Amino acid sequence: MFNKTEFLEDLKKLIAINSINGNCGSVSEKAPLGEGVNNAIEAFLEIGKRFGFKTKNVGGYCGWIEMGEGDEMLGIIVHTDTVDTGDGWSYPALECTIAEDGIYGRGVIDNKGPALLSLYCMKAIQDSGAKLNKRVRLIIGGDEEAGSWKCMQAYKETEEAPSIAFSPDGDYPVVFGEKGLLRVKIYGDEKNIAPDFKFEGGKVINIVPDEATAFIDGKELHAKGKAAHGSTPEKGENAILKIGREIAEMYPASAFAKLMSLTTAEALGIDIADEITKISVNPSIIHADNEKCELSYDIRYPITADGDEVIANIKKAAEEKGLTADIFFHDRPLYVPRDSHLVKTLSKIYTEHTGDKSEPVAIGGGTYAKAFKNCVAFGAMLPDEPETMHQANEFWSFRSIDINYDIICDAITKL
Numbered sequence: 448m449f450n451k452t453e454f455l456e457d458l459k460k461l462i463a464i465n466s467i468n469g470n471c472g473s474v475s476e477k478a479p480l481g482e483g484v485n486n487a488i489e490a491f492l493e494i495g496k497r498f499g500f501k502t503k504n505v506g507g508y509c510g511w512i513e514m515g516e517g518d519e520m521l522g523i524i525v526h527t528d529t530v531d532t533g534d535g536w537s538y539p540a541l542e543c544t545i546a547e548d549g550i551y552g553r554g555v556i557d558n559k560g561p562a563l564l565s566l567y568c569m570k571a572i573q574d575s576g577a578k579l580n581k582r583v584r585l586i587i588g589g590d591e592e593a594g595s596w597k598c599m600q601a602y603k604e605t606e607e608a609p610s611i612a613f614s615p616d617g618d619y620p621v622v623f624g625e626k627g628l629l630r631v632k633i634y635g636d637e638k639n640i641a642p643d644f645k646f647e648g649g650k651v652i653n654i655v656p657d658e659a660t661a662f663i664d665g666k667e668l669h670a671k672g673k674a675a676h677g678s679t680p681e682k683g684e685n686a687i688l689k690i691g692r693e694i695a696e697m698y699p700a701s702a703f704a705k706l707m708s709l710t711t712a713e714a715l716g717i718d719i720a721d722e723i724t725k726i727s728v729n730p731s732i733i734h735a736d737n738e739k740c741e742l743s744y745d746i747r748y749p750i751t752a753d754g755d756e757v758i759a760n761i762k763k764a765a766e767e768k769g770l771t772a773d774i775f776f777h778d779r780p781l782y783v784p785r786d787s788h789l790v791k792t793l794s795k796i797y798t799e800h801t802g803d804k805s806e807p808v809a810i811g812g813g814t815y816a817k818a819f820k821n822c823v824a825f826g827a828m829l830p831d832e833p834e835t836m837h838q839a840n841e842f843w844s845f846r847s848i849d850i851n852y853d854i855i856c857d858a859i860t861k862l
Contacts, residue, residue: 449852451845454567455545461490461527461559462543462552468528468592478507480528480597484589487527491562491587498570508601513584514569520582521862522609523569523855524815524822525562525616526591526598529554530651533674535839549844556843557836561615561827561851562587568855583859584609591616591815594630594653594776599818609822611789611862614815615855617824619801621793623783624809625817625824626678626724626747627754630776633709633765634741635702642737646694646703648687649732653745654837655683656731661690668693676837677745678811680729687733687742703740705768710742716760721749723809726757747811750780781817789862793825796857800850805830825858827851 464487465471471483478485488510492502495512504510513520530553532540538551554560566585586609588598630652637644641663648659648670657674660667670690675683688710695704710730712718719726732743748757758774765772783790785807798804814824827843828834829850835841 449567449571451848454563455543455550457494458550458555458560458563459543461487461563462554463541464490465541466528466554466589467531468590470531480508480589484528487559488587488589491527491566494563494566495585498566498573500569505601505606508590509586509588509598511584511586511606512566512569513582514573515579515582517579517581519580519610520584520607521859522612522819522822523565523583523585523859524588524612524614524818525565525585526558526588526815527562528589528592529557529559530592530654530837533657533839537840549842549847551840551842553841555841556827557841558591558616560843560848564827564848564851565615565855568852568859571856572859577860579860581610581862588815592653594628594778594813596818599815608819612819612822613789613793613825613858613862614822615826615851617812617814617816617826618808618810618828619826619830620797620803620805621790621807622810622814622816622824623785623790623807624723624750625781625813626750626809626811627752627757627780628776628778628813629744629746629748629754629757629774631744631746631761631772631774632741633706633744633770633772634739635706635770637702637736637738637740640698640701640703640737644735644737646690646733646735648690652731652743653677653729654731655680655729656686657683659686659690659733661694663694663697674838676812677729677731678727678747678813680727685730687730691733702770703735705770706740706742709764709768709770714764716764717746717748717757719749719752719757721751723751724749724811727811748780750782750809752780754779778813778817783821783823789821789823792861793823793858796854796861800854800857801829803830826854
């Protein structure tokens with residue numbers, strides 16, 4: 448039986464812990480990702496101990512909570528770090544606010560809520576006495592949002608990899624494919640712009656920048672946009688581009704103007720798609736002045752594309768403008784066949800609990816499913832619910848919580 452009252456009390460404590468990736472307190476040997484991330488991992492482990500499960504903190508990078516017996520292991524891959532709170536909240540961002548139809552707070556859906564719910568599902572299955580053919584391990588990472596995944600690197604160095612796994616950190620139905628991910632910086636020296644020029648915008652590379660400010664010719668230019676996940680830039684409004692293109696028209700011979708001409712897939716020579724997915728480009732962080740300019744991008748390329756060819760085209764496009772392109776992160780696509788045991792089993796479970804017969808999908812967002820073989824993203828976002836991850840007033844409905852509870856319990860039992 449799902450004790451929702453107890454679940455919400457535990458979630459309140461977890462949301463109240465500032466585990467913002469890169470901005471959550473001092474870094475130490477005990478807390479290499481910041482004090483807040485380690486505190487959040489420890490809070491999860493304490494709940495696991497309360498439930499009678501085995502637990503381990505892996506050097507402050509991640510933790511795991513395990514139940515059951517068996518040679519094989521089912522992994523549930525989650526994370527407890529969050530993106531920055533940002534502005535525009537109607538509720539306290541670091542509180543779990545309970546409303547009539549759901550809950551608000553940074554991390555309620557991405558990903559503390561689904562992580563905790565998975566732990567409650569493990570407890571329910573243990574209490575039921577159901578016999579499983581595998582151990583079940585909740586693997587709790589602390590560095591998902593930065594994209595570098597130091598947590599999963601640390602886990603793999605010393606801990607057992609699951610034989611089969613899913614991550615409730617994406618969408619329903621089953622996500623069988625994830626685009627390749629590139630983090631790119633294009634930059635150049637500046638010689639042909641106003642001496643007082645300064646331009647700053649964007650804070651997080653995988654978020655569409657919702658604010659940017661420039662100083663030029665004695666004037667201040669400020670733009671407000673709309674934040675969205677970096678994998679779906681079309682859902683946001685890019686504040687950098689609003690100002691950047693205006694300044695580029697003012698100083699067309701500048702390196703900055705050349706940089707602003709390289710903000711689309713077509714301009715970068717990577718306007719590609721396959722039968723399943725297409726490219727997305729999110730210019731997300733700008734630093735520019737009268738000496739230099741640099742722009743960082745979050746780029747997601749199709750699951751069947753050649754990542755090395757995409758990189759070569761980006762570098763060529765930059766060189767033709769007299770600029771330099773550096774690739775500082777490359778995560779290749781994920782693909783698990785749609786007729787695999789994992790995808791077919793999870794697809795059937797999803798349909799049985801929702802009545803939705805949608806086929807498995809491929810997405811632009813990168814999830815922890817890429818961290819292990821035979822792993823896919825599965826939930827927790829229902830297709831008919833508003834997408835609030837990485838946005839103000841992040842929300843998870845009680846309806847979705849109840850459906851996810853049933854689905855995750857069934858997934859653990861049948862996998």
